Amino acid sequence: MALSRLPLGYCANVHPARTFADLLSGLDRFTVPVMRRIGRPLGAGLWLARPVVDEVLAAPHGTARLADELKRCGLTAHTFNAFPYGDFHAARVKENVYLPDWTSVERLAYTERCATVLAALLPEGGEGSISTLPIGFKGFNSQPGFLQAAERLTDCALTLARLAAENGRVIRVAIEPEPFCLLETTEETIEFFHVLWGVAAARGAEEAVREHIGVCYDVCHQAVEFEDPAACVAALDRAGVRVNKVQVSCAVELTDPAENRAGREALRQFVEPRYLHQVFARLRDGRTVGAVDLTPEFLNDPGPEFKSAEVWRIHFHVPVDAERLGPLGTTRSALAPALAAVAALSYAPHIEVETYTWSVMPGQGGADLVTALANEIEATQKIMNDLG
Known part of the structure; x- marks a missing residue:
C-alpha cells in the first residue's frame, strides 16, 4: 500500500475559532493563502x-x-481534530484540554456531532477521520x-455505523x-483496545468498534516517549x-543536557503558560523518566536523573521543516x-501536519503564519514523495 493520495493539509487548531464566523474567516485568512502558496490542492x-x-x-x-x-475556497475536508473541546487559545489551556474525558456523555455527544458535520462535507462513499484525546489525563x-x-x-x-x-x-x-495521558505508550494503547473489544463484544458491537475506532499516530508524541516509529x-x-x-x-530535543548549557538556557524560552509541555529523558542505561510540564522550577532543579540523562525530549510542537x-x-x-x-500498512490513513504552537513559539512574534505553514506542508510532501 502507499501513503494517502488525498490532499495533504494542516490542522486548523493553529488559529483561533471560537465561532462559526471565526471558522470561516480562518479559511480565508490562512488556509486558502497556504493553498495558493503551495500551488496545489490542500x-x-x-x-x-x-x-x-x-x-x-x-x-x-449550517x-x-x-x-x-469549502467548495468556494477550493478546499476539501476529510479529517477533523476533536481533541480540544473548548477554547484551545485561552490564556491557560494546559491539562484542561483533556476535559471532558471519554467517560463523559459530553465527550461522546461532541464527537458524534463532529461526525454529523464531517459526513455532510464528504463526497458520496468518502471516508473521514476524527482525532480525539487518549481517554483522559494521568x-x-x-x-x-x-x-x-x-x-x-x-x-x-x-452511532458511526x-x-x-x-x-x-x-x-x-x-x-x-x-505523554502523561491514560494512553501514552503503544503498549498501553494496545492494552486498552483489548478492553474496548471485550466490552464491545459483550454488546454485539465488536465489528462496529473495530471498523470505526482506531488510533491517531502523532509522530511528536511517540518520539517524546522515545518509541521507534517502525516498531510502534x-x-x-x-x-x-x-x-x-x-x-x-x-x-524539541536537548542532547547531553549536563554539558549543553546553551541548550538548557534556550529551553527557558519555551516555558509558556498556555499549553502543557511534557518532558521525557532517556537515561544512559536506556530507561526513561518524565516530568509533567516544562516549568522554570523544573529547569532550575530537574533532579539527578534528568541532569545525568543522555537526551531530553519536550512535547512542544516545532516546525516539521526544522532540524535545529x-x-x-x-x-x-x-x-x-x-x-x-x-x-x-495495507490501508492508507489520513495524514495532516499539526504544529499548533506558532502563537507561543519563541522567536516567532510577527512571523508569517501562511509562509510557515506552507513550508511545513512542502517539507512533509517531499518526504512523502521520496517514499514513493
Missing part, C-alpha cells in the same frame, strides 16, 4: 470546538453553508475508568496517545489496532521512518 484539517459545532448544527442549513464555503486526582470509557466509545462506534449505513460515509475515530506502527498493526490518522509533528533550533535539536529524523512504516 486538505482543510478542521477543528470545531464544542460551541462551534453546536452553532453549525443549529444554524439554518452544514450546507460550511460545505459551500495527572488528575480522579482518573477515568477504562470500562466506562470503553462503553462510551462503543456507543460512538454504533448507523451514519455509514444511512449515508454511505464511513467516519472513524482516532484516539491520540500523548508494526505493533499496532499486529495487534489489529487500526491507524486511522497520522499527525506529522516534531518535538539554535542549540536545540528536533525529532525531525523520526518523520521519514514514521511515514515509511505507515506506507507499509
Whole structure:
C-alpha cells in the first residue's frame, strides 16, 4: 500500500475559532493563502470546538453553508481534530484540554456531532477521520475508568455505523496517545483496545468498534516517549489496532543536557503558560523518566536523573521543516521512518501536519503564519514523495 493520495493539509487548531464566523474567516485568512502558496490542492484539517459545532448544527442549513464555503475556497475536508473541546487559545489551556474525558456523555455527544458535520462535507462513499484525546489525563486526582470509557466509545462506534449505513460515509475515530495521558505508550494503547473489544463484544458491537475506532499516530508524541516509529506502527498493526490518522509533528530535543548549557538556557524560552509541555529523558542505561510540564522550577532543579540523562525530549510542537533550533535539536529524523512504516500498512490513513504552537513559539512574534505553514506542508510532501 502507499501513503494517502488525498490532499495533504494542516490542522486548523493553529488559529483561533471560537465561532462559526471565526471558522470561516480562518479559511480565508490562512488556509486558502497556504493553498495558493503551495500551488496545489490542500486538505482543510478542521477543528470545531464544542460551541462551534453546536452553532453549525443549529444554524439554518449550517452544514450546507460550511460545505459551500469549502467548495468556494477550493478546499476539501476529510479529517477533523476533536481533541480540544473548548477554547484551545485561552490564556491557560494546559491539562484542561483533556476535559471532558471519554467517560463523559459530553465527550461522546461532541464527537458524534463532529461526525454529523464531517459526513455532510464528504463526497458520496468518502471516508473521514476524527482525532480525539487518549481517554483522559494521568495527572488528575480522579482518573477515568477504562470500562466506562470503553462503553462510551462503543456507543460512538454504533452511532458511526448507523451514519455509514444511512449515508454511505464511513467516519472513524482516532484516539491520540500523548505523554502523561491514560494512553501514552503503544503498549498501553494496545492494552486498552483489548478492553474496548471485550466490552464491545459483550454488546454485539465488536465489528462496529473495530471498523470505526482506531488510533491517531502523532509522530511528536511517540518520539517524546522515545518509541521507534517502525516498531510502534508494526505493533499496532499486529495487534489489529487500526491507524486511522497520522499527525506529522516534531518535538524539541536537548542532547547531553549536563554539558549543553546553551541548550538548557534556550529551553527557558519555551516555558509558556498556555499549553502543557511534557518532558521525557532517556537515561544512559536506556530507561526513561518524565516530568509533567516544562516549568522554570523544573529547569532550575530537574533532579539527578534528568541532569545525568543522555537526551531530553519536550512535547512542544516545532516546525516539521526544522532540524535545529539554535542549540536545540528536533525529532525531525523520526518523520521519514514514521511515514515509511505507515506506507507499509495495507490501508492508507489520513495524514495532516499539526504544529499548533506558532502563537507561543519563541522567536516567532510577527512571523508569517501562511509562509510557515506552507513550508511545513512542502517539507512533509517531499518526504512523502521520496517514499514513493
